[in-house]
Each structure stands twice: as structure tokens, then as C-alpha cells.
Amino acid sequence: MMPESGSFAAVALPHLDAAYNLARWLMGSADEAEDVVQEAMLRALTYFPSYRGVNARAWVLQIVRNTAMAALRMRRGLNLVPLAAEDCAPAPEPADSGDDPEAALIRARARQQLDGLLGTLPVELREALVLRELEELSYREIAQVTEAPIGTVMSRLWRARRMLAAAARQGDGP
């Protein structure tokens, strides 16, 4: 038998990692992201009776995104300064046992650098890129989550990728 099918937990909880990843990239810090996810899940529970049963992930992410945007607006209102990219980059991962520690360090640095670059993109470009490349959503799904027309999604992705490429080139330079 299929347990729990149709319950809110069955619909929403499989997407908790995706929810957290999006919140983390929008908010910039783990604490704020966790707050956003918790609030978003409660909101989603409230909206659940009107959920139409299509694409749970996009539905959950849309609510997370709205919650995060509200939190960001509040933060701007309170004049809080967003954390610098270095502060919110994750700690370098420990080296794999038996691996060359130098190579592991280089990998960790590269990851930190890439996370930093992604973190500096304007928020609407960053979310498009995170949803496309890390969550592997389709244009239509990204359009739903960000409540933007598909043409806008396409041009945001385009700009995000160009900016990332330009920043990467600059970082490689002398």
C-alpha cells in the first residue's frame, strides 16, 4: 500500500530540501532560511485545501519564495545589512580520507568562490539560476515559482549566466 498519500506531509515534506536551498540562497544565512522555511510550511498547510494537486514542488517553492521575499522586504525596512558573502559561505568540507588534502582545499576554495559569486547576483537573477541549475526546474516551473512571465524567466537566466561568467573571468584574472 501507499502510505500517507494525499496528506499535507506527503505532498510537502519531500520538497523540504529544495525549500531550504531556495530560502538559503535568497536569505543568505542559515538562521533566516530556517525561519523562512518553517513559516512557509505553516502557510502552505493553511493553503493546502486550495492546492490543486499539480506539481507539489513548484507549489511549495512558490510559497517559500513569497515568504522569503516578504522577509527580505522587512529586513530592508529595518535597515539591516545583509551578510557579506564570506560570512555565509559554508565552511570548507573536510578532506575525503585518502584524498590529497591540497586538492580538497582547492575544491573547497572553488566552491566557496562560486557560492560567493552566486551570492552577489541580484536576487531575481540569483533565484532564477538556483531554480534552474540547482533545483533543475523547467522555465514554466520557474515562471510559476517567481510569478513572472516565461520570457522574463528566460532573460533573467540569460543575464544571470552572463554575469556569472563575467565575474568568473574577472576572478581568474591577475
Place this chain on the structure above:
Amino acid sequence: MDCDKALLVQAEFDGELDAAEAARLAAHREGCVPCRRRWRELAAARAALRGGATRHAASPALRRAVEARLAAAAADRPRRRPIRWWREALSFAAGAALVAVTLVAMPSGRQNLVAAVVDDHIRALQPGHLRDVVSTDQHTVKPWFDGRLDFAPPVKELAQAGFPLEGGRLDYLAGRTVAALVYTHGKHTIDLFVWPDRGATTAPASTARNGYNVIHWREHGMALWAVSDLERDQLREFVRLWRQMP
């Protein structure tokens, strides 16, 4: 300088074009230096991001906190939906156990079929073997099966839900010719095998073999087997949406 097809190149790269458009654009890229360069940049950016950027995962503490808050919210209205709340609590604690019980209960004859279904899926993933009819349109796929099968498989479109229909093919399973409907989700392929079975209706049961997840159920006189390397919960979601679709 960018070619005016730059955004289309991006759409092709993101797998958003249908086969005909993608073929036209691939031909265009052959002769267009800026578009070829753009493609390489897109591929480099994707490789860097997917290999290098962090996909943050919810911490166990966050997961527990969310579950606890949902349980508390559900407990706030026990009179409204007591049965549902009970089932939710059960599913949190025992979801995995229930599935395990189902698996143990699967008869050994079933296990042979599971192996056959998974083997078939793996074979179909080899280049050029995936589908006999390529179409994202259920009204093309459905007639294609007519005349090739002695039954009409239920062909449903789930693109809106993130599981586009990619086509179909014929396969040989359980001693008969069966329909295989091919869906995708992101980079993952889902085969849905269908053939007539007069056995009683059964609820979906899941199992796994060689890293592939398998969900089997029977309804409307058909045996259905969904196979994919998708995570079990995602495959389960696919099955749920598919069954919901009229």
C-alpha cells in the same frame, strides 16, 4: 556580438525546445560562431554550478522542527479531522516501515517481474532504444499504439505537473507485448509499463532494485509498473498525479 538566436540557444540548452525546433537550432549553431561560443559558455557555467555551488539541504533539526510544528498545527484541530491527523502521525513515524512490509509481502513471482521490468527500463535507456514513437502529444502517442496492441493503454499528459510525456514504445514483458509510456522529470526518465490484467485493483506498492525505484499497482483492468532512477518520493508523486489525471 550575440546572434539574435541567443535566447533560443539557451532554451535549446535548457531542453525547452521540442525535437523539431531543437534540430533546426542545432543546424543553425553549426554555422554560427557566436552561438557555438554561447553554447560552450552555458555548458561551462552549468558544470561549474552543478559541480561547485552548494545545494543546501535542510538540517535534521529543521526537519524535526517542521514536522513538530505541522503535528502541533494538526493537533490544534483534532475535531475537524481526527482520522487524518492520526494517519499523518502514523506516516511520519512508520512510512518507511509500511513500505518495507509491502516489499516483504511481495510474492517471489512478483520479484521476478520486478527484475524484468527494471532490466527492460535499463535496456531502454541505451541510446536509440528509448522510444518507438517520439511525441510530447498524447494524441499522437495514443493512436500509435492502436493496431500494434490488442488493448488501448491509458496515455496521459503530465507536462503541467513537471512530468512531460516523451513518447512510447512496445516491449515484451510477463509473456506478452506491453505498452511502455516514456515520461521525463528533469534529467530522469520514467518508464510506465501497462498491460491488461484482470486481477483485483491494488494500491501502489513500491520496491527498489539495482538503484531503480519501482511502483506497481492495478486499476481499471490494467497492471501498471512505473520504473525510474528518480527518488522514491518523486516517483510516488508521479504515480499519484498520473492516477489523479482523468
